[in-house]
Amino acid sequence: NSTIRMNGTGDGYNGINVTSTGWLIINDSSNITNGDNSAAEYFFVVQSSSNFSMENSYLSECGWNDVVNENYGLKIYSNRSIFKNNYLTNNYYGVLFFSNNNIIENLNINNSDVGIRFQNSNYNNITNISILNTEYPISTWFFSFNLIENILINNSVTGISFMLSHNNTIQNIDIYNVENGFSTSNAENNIIKNFYSENSTLNGLYLYNMKNNFITNITIINSNDSGIYLNNAENNNLTHLTLENNKYGIKINFIVINNSIYSSNITNNSLAGIYIGSSGGDSENNRFNNN
Secondary structure, eight states, rough: OOOEOOOOOSTTEEEEEEEETTTTEEEOOOEEEOOSSTTTBEEEEEEEOOOOOOOOSSSESBBOOTTOOOOEEEEEEOTTTTEEEEEEOOEEEEEEOOOOOOOOOOOOOESSSSEEEEEEEEEEEEEHHHHHHOOOOEEEEESSEEEEEEEEEOOSEEEEEEEEEESEEEEEEEESSSSEEEEEEEEEOEEEEEEEEOSSSSSEEEEEESSSOEEEEEEEEOSEEEEEEEEEEEOOOOEEEEEESSSEEEEEEEEEEEEESSOOOEOOOOSEEEEOOOSSSSSEEEEEEEO
16 A cells, blocks of 8 residues: 655646656555645646556545646546546546546546546446546547446536547446436437436436437436437437436427437426427427337
8 A cells, every 4th residue: 555645835836747658557555645735736647658557546636727738637648548446536637538448447436527538539448437526427529439338427517428429338327416417419329328317407318419329228307307308419219218207308409300219108297298399490300109
């Protein structure tokens, strides 16, 4: 067991920089945190081409709202990193991945602004993650061919936020007490399955600019607005939905074309099971079968 304390007098005065030729292996209940000045946060950067793994360890008080150098938290640019069985708490961002082919599993993250951020990051396996009391638990941007599974999220703003993210599989997701359970913008050819959302103050699934996605085995209850909100969505298949005790089971608005919704149970929603709005654009050629 070892503890590394970053004794700085202000944000960014100390930190860890793993260079492109460096190796850093963190394991066996190591603890990385800040020092005597509890208000002084530190940077932690793993450069591309380095070798990095962190297992069975603790990370806290890393990163701050650094709009100049973006030292928001642990930043990993190195491909094929191993990051598993770790506990991350009270960081500005838990961890940011700008790399590919990483193994990310068995994480507990809490009390952060963002839990995990992926940017230009592909072919990762992300499994068995618990994120609590974090505003944006999982956020993606330019994110493709990844597996996200076995995720628990509680008490956040948006559980999973997908932007410009394609060809991913997202499965076995449980989300409680958020504004939006799952929010997308510009997402294509994804599979979302075995998804459960309860007590969203807005929507269980907010699907904006979604094309050619397959969404199945979805349960959403007690959303203050919509179980599923489709906005500018084309050629999506939604099947085996259970939408109960929401304001609207499904809300359709603004250019929703050629979607199929079938084999679903949409009941006890206070204003409408399926609501088709009129905010401009067309809603046409959508199919509802066996609901």
